[in-house]
Amino acid sequence: MGRFFFIHRRLHFQPMDLQQTLARIRELTDALTEHNHRYYILDDPSVSDAAYDALLRELQDLETKHPELKLADSPTQRVGSQPLAGFEQLTHSIPMLSLSNAMDDEELTSFDVRVRKDLELDQLDYVVEPKLDGLGVELVYVDGVFTAGSTRGDGFTGENITKNLRTLKALPLRLRDKERPIPPYLEVRGEVFMGHADFEQLNERQLDQEKQPFANPRNAAAGSLRQLDSRITASRNLLINLYAPGQIDNFAVESHMEFIQALKDWGFPVNDLYELCPTIQNVIQFHNKLEQNRENLEYDIDGTVTKVNRLDYQNRLGIRSRSPRWAIAGKFKARQEITTILSIVPSVGRTGAITPVANLEPVHLGGVMVARATLHNQDEIDRKDVREGDTVVVQRAGDVIPEVVKAILDKRPAKSQPYFIPDRCPACDGHVVRLEGEAKHYCQNISCAAQIKGRIEHFVAKRCLDIDGFGTKLVSQLVDENLIGSIADIYALNLEQLANLERMAEKSALNIMGAIDSSKSADLWRLIHGLGIRNVGEHISKVIANKYGSLQALGEATVEDLEATHEVGPIVARGLVEFFKDSDNLEILGKLSQHGLNPIIDVSARSEGIFSGLSFVFTGKLEHFNRDSARVLVESLGGASANSISKKTDYLVAGPGAGSKIEKANKLGVKILTEDEFRTMVGAE
Numbered sequence: 001m002g003r004f005f006f007i008h009r010r011l012h013f014q015p016m017d018l019q020q021t022l023a024r025i026r027e028l029t030d031a032l033t034e035h036n037h038r039y040y041i042l043d044d045p046s047v048s049d050a051a052y053d054a055l056l057r058e059l060q061d062l063e064t065k066h067p068e069l070k071l072a073d074s075p076t077q078r079v080g081s082q083p084l085a086g087f088e089q090l091t092h093s094i095p096m097l098s099l100s101n102a103m104d105d106e107e108l109t110s111f112d113v114r115v116r117k118d119l120e121l122d123q124l125d126y127v128v129e130p131k132l133d134g135l136g137v138e139l140v141y142v143d144g145v146f147t148a149g150s151t152r153g154d155g156f157t158g159e160n161i162t163k164n165l166r167t168l169k170a171l172p173l174r175l176r177d178k179e180r181p182i183p184p185y186l187e188v189r190g191e192v193f194m195g196h197a198d199f200e201q202l203n204e205r206q207l208d209q210e211k212q213p214f215a216n217p218r219n220a221a222a223g224s225l226r227q228l229d230s231r232i233t234a235s236r237n238l239l240i241n242l243y244a245p246g247q248i249d250n251f252a253v254e255s256h257m258e259f260i261q262a263l264k265d266w267g268f269p270v271n272d273l274y275e276l277c278p279t280i281q282n283v284i285q286f287h288n289k290l291e292q293n294r295e296n297l298e299y300d301i302d303g304t305v306t307k308v309n310r311l312d313y314q315n316r317l318g319i320r321s322r323s324p325r326w327a328i329a330g331k332f333k334a335r336q337e338i339t340t341i342l343s344i345v346p347s348v349g350r351t352g353a354i355t356p357v358a359n360l361e362p363v364h365l366g367g368v369m370v371a372r373a374t375l376h377n378q379d380e381i382d383r384k385d386v387r388e389g390d391t392v393v394v395q396r397a398g399d400v401i402p403e404v405v406k407a408i409l410d411k412r413p414a415k416s417q418p419y420f421i422p423d424r425c426p427a428c429d430g431h432v433v434r435l436e437g438e439a440k441h442y443c444q445n446i447s448c449a450a451q452i453k454g455r456i457e458h459f460v461a462k463r464c465l466d467i468d469g470f471g472t473k474l475v476s477q478l479v480d481e482n483l484i485g486s487i488a489d490i491y492a493l494n495l496e497q498l499a500n501l502e503r504m505a506e507k508s509a510l511n512i513m514g515a516i517d518s519s520k521s522a523d524l525w526r527l528i529h530g531l532g533i534r535n536v537g538e539h540i541s542k543v544i545a546n547k548y549g550s551l552q553a554l555g556e557a558t559v560e561d562l563e564a565t566h567e568v569g570p571i572v573a574r575g576l577v578e579f580f581k582d583s584d585n586l587e588i589l590g591k592l593s594q595h596g597l598n599p600i601i602d603v604s605a606r607s608e609g610i611f612s613g614l615s616f617v618f619t620g621k622l623e624h625f626n627r628d629s630a631r632v633l634v635e636s637l638g639g640a641s642a643n644s645i646s647k648k649t650d651y652l653v654a655g656p657g658a659g660s661k662i663e664k665a666n667k668l669g670v671k672i673l674t675e676d677e678f679r680t681m682v683g684a685e
């Protein structure tokens, strides 16, 4: 461990003068930058997370006290900052061109023939790299400090997403000059993308927050990068790899391989799956090898990029109609095959959704053997008329789960029968229902073995019962060791059972027991939300909690009565009635009540709130509220609050720094209030 990494907190008690403070800020910024490089680029950290956090906190404190001393490359910028009203445009000093495509080996071969003919050469080296499936970006460094970044846009002009790019942990805010001098002006290009695990976690969070999940990792990466609020980008764990130069002053290398080495020397993350190929046969071999391996990668690639290695050759070949003549994108093959369906079985997901799955005669598809394919839902089965025994076309779409595209009808066996999803759950034998307006069938037993972990995780989550310390790992441990089989069992746990779990300290066990106990006095809406009833999210939970006042009253409500509730539609109403009809569910609710979990709101004593029927939107910086507390206040007074302005909005409460929402409010004739005016309305002043 070098001297560089070894920085103690200062122990003297005299206040630092400005000069000392600046020196300390520089020292901390350098140390954090170095740790970041070791962690994200070299994968070889030299300090613990706690030690890193301590340095970061010290830097944050100093910067808060002395904002004028904050450095341009300060790692504190990675957490994001205040939302922007919109993106500015940034023009690329050299256009970001697109590549021409080679659809198969033959087209790669003719690319090579043309290149060698133009250069009048018998042989030349190519570099082959994976083509990442993400969003193209350009980064600008002035004197080694990251100063601007933009999307590819139309190739000539992109969006200025500097603030968002700063939050990417692997993106160097300052370049390293130990191995190689840094050019005074440097533009580099690369791809921002998202790994499969982060993509799945993000989509789970989206679903928990009742937001639309992203269709694929590329959309998720693009959506995360193009956020006006960089704090959202900071929370998304985006990856970046650099692979191409833009304009670079005072810099000369002879080949693309050397350029890759320069990127590494400067501390940029580079994808390691590149290869130098002396012949087009080697290019094709490497391309095919990556195609075979793509399923094993933690991220999506959709082909390869082959570049002429020598830069003087690249210059001689030049550009033709917006594509460089010295590079080509090799596309991976469309992945469709024909096979037969051996059987169709229902499979229960974490949320209780039943997906019909076709067991296939195993078939080679895009480098992997595929033995199962999804049929999505009953409507898809009906539409495609897919049956057991059918000969079908299967494909891997969007790099995720293989699906059945269609049945080949003239190969259908004589006595085949249409397939219907059974009305009993294959995991727990519980009732399977399909609500009107829903594509999927669901097992609605809240203790279903296939769903129990997901349901418990939801139940204990912050927006539900908020049981602190009850994380995913603990849920897994408890379910796997048969200590809990339903949400009610959480309240039957004892200290000894918890403390005996592997890696559980007695103090943590005590804390968790305390958190479980205090969750018994949680608000009714939290319990309703925690039950995880289809389509009943946080907001609807609050609405029905306020109307009915107890689980008993809610359980006795009819579809008509529920539908008469403001904001409760027929799908939600029917889902609720179905849920409370289920005897397994009622048993769990009975147990929860026995454990003391039976919150009641006295609805008879409550009058209509002063904001009843009114809708609020908050924007800008508020002094007395944050967005959450303002929302809770409005809701407690019978009003509603939303994130964006629409014709239904009655009031926009705008603090300093409010952006485009003011304009929109004016356009729609929405009344605008200052925070003080709002406080007067609620009687706070």
Ligand SMILES: [Zn+2]
Binding pocket: 348, 425, 426, 427, 428, 429, 430, 443, 444, 445, 448, 449, 450
């Ligand atoms: Zn089930």
